[in-house]
Amino acid sequence: MTRDMTRSGEPLLRIDDVHVHYGRVIAVNGVDLTVSRGETLGLVGESGSGKSTLAMAILRLITPPGRIVSGRIHLNGVDILSTGGRQLRQLRWTDVSLIPQGSMNSLNPVMRIGDQIQDAIEAHDRRQTKDSLRQRVLSLLDMVRLPARVYGMYPHELSGGMKQRVCIAMAIALGPSLIIADEPTSALDVVVQKTVAETLLKVKEELNSSMILVGHDMALQAQLVDRIAVMYAGNIVEVAPVAELFSNPVHAYTRHLIASVPSITERKPLVVKEFQRPDLTTARPKPELREVSPGHLVALDDEHSDRRTSGEASEREEVIPRG
Ligand SMILES: Nc1ncnc2c1ncn2[C@@H]1O[C@H](COP(=O)(O)OP(=O)(O)OP(=O)(O)O)[C@@H](O)[C@H]1O
Secondary structure: HHHHOOOOOOOOEEEEEEEEEEEEEEEEEEEEEEEEOOOOEEEEEOOOOOHHHHHHHHHHOOOOOOOEEEEEEOEEEEHHHHHOOOHHHHHHHOOOOEEOOHHHHHOOOOHHHHHHHHHHHHHOOOOOOHHHHHHHHHHHHHOOOHHHHHEEEEEEEEHHHHOOOOOOOOHHHOOOOOOEEEEOHHHHHOOHHHHHHHHHHHHHHHOOEEEEEEEEEEHHHHHHHOOEEEEEEEEEEEEEEEEHHHHHOHHHHHHHHOOOHHHHHOOOOOOOOOOOOOOOOOOOOOOOOOOOOOOOEEEEEOOOOOOHHHHHHHOOOOOOOOO
C-alpha cells in the first residue's frame, strides 16, 4: 500500500515488543505492530486478550497495578514511553485520542452537550474566543451528523447513538492524527452500530487521520477496516489486509473468530470454545510472526499454527484439537 508510509518511510505508529503487566497478569506479551498514515486497523480478539490494554498503552494511560514493563512506542516520530508531563498531555488529543469503552455513559449528566465539547477543546487549546469556540463545536456536531440543536441539550435527551456521536466529536476536536476507538458501538443496537461506525470512518477520512478500531465484531470490522490484527492471550497471532484475512485465515484462532460471526450478530458474547482461556500469569514465549504472503503475518511457531502457506491453508482440514 503506497499510503502505508510517510515520506520518510516511517509508519505513523510503531509499536515494538511492548509488554504490559498487571501484577502477575501478563496482559500484553511483546506486541509488534504498525499503523500507517490514513489506515484503519482493526484490533480483534476475545475479551481478555489484551486489546484495551494495548490501546491504553499507546496513550500511556496504564495505571497501577498496571505497568508497561518494556518496549517502545513511536507516534509521529515521538517516543511515547520516554515522554512525560506537559508534552504527553499535549500529545493526547492533538496527536492521538481515545474513544474509551463505554464513553457515552461518561458524559456529564448536568452539563449541556455544547459546553462539554467546548470544555474538552479549551482544556488543550485556550487561545480561542467564545464565538470561535461555539462555531467550532457546531462544525464538529455537523461532522458527526448531529443537528445543531444538540448543542443546548443534555445527555439524557439523546439516544445512545447520539451520545456516542458526541463522544466522537470530542475525540476529534483537536484533529488527532490517530483515533483509537475501543468498542465504540458495542452498546448500541445493530442498525445504529453500523451508522455510527460509518460516521466514525467518514470523520476519520475527512481529517485524514489513521484509526485503530478495537472490537470483536468481525462482521463490522470486515466492512470498515483496511487491515486486521488478531490478538490472543496478549499477542498478535495474525495480521493481514482485511480481504486476505477473510479469504485466507491461516491461524486456527482467526478461523474460529471468523466462524463465530453468526453468533456475534446474535449478540452473544464472543467465546472461541476450542481455545481455552490461557493462564495469563504464566510466562509464555512470544510467537514469532512470519510473512506468508505480502503483508500477511502469522504466528507460525505456536501450537495452533498452520505451517503451510495461506493458499494451501484454505484447502486444509481442521487443525485444532477439539475438546
Ligand atoms: N486494571 C486491571 N487490573 C488488573 N488486571 C487487569 C486490569 N485491566 C485488565 N486486566 C487484565 O488484563 C487482561 C487483558 O485485559 P484487557 O481489558 O486488555 O482485554 P480486552 O481484550 O480489551 O478485553 P475486553 O474486550 O473485555 O475489554 C485480562 O486478563 C484482564 O483481566
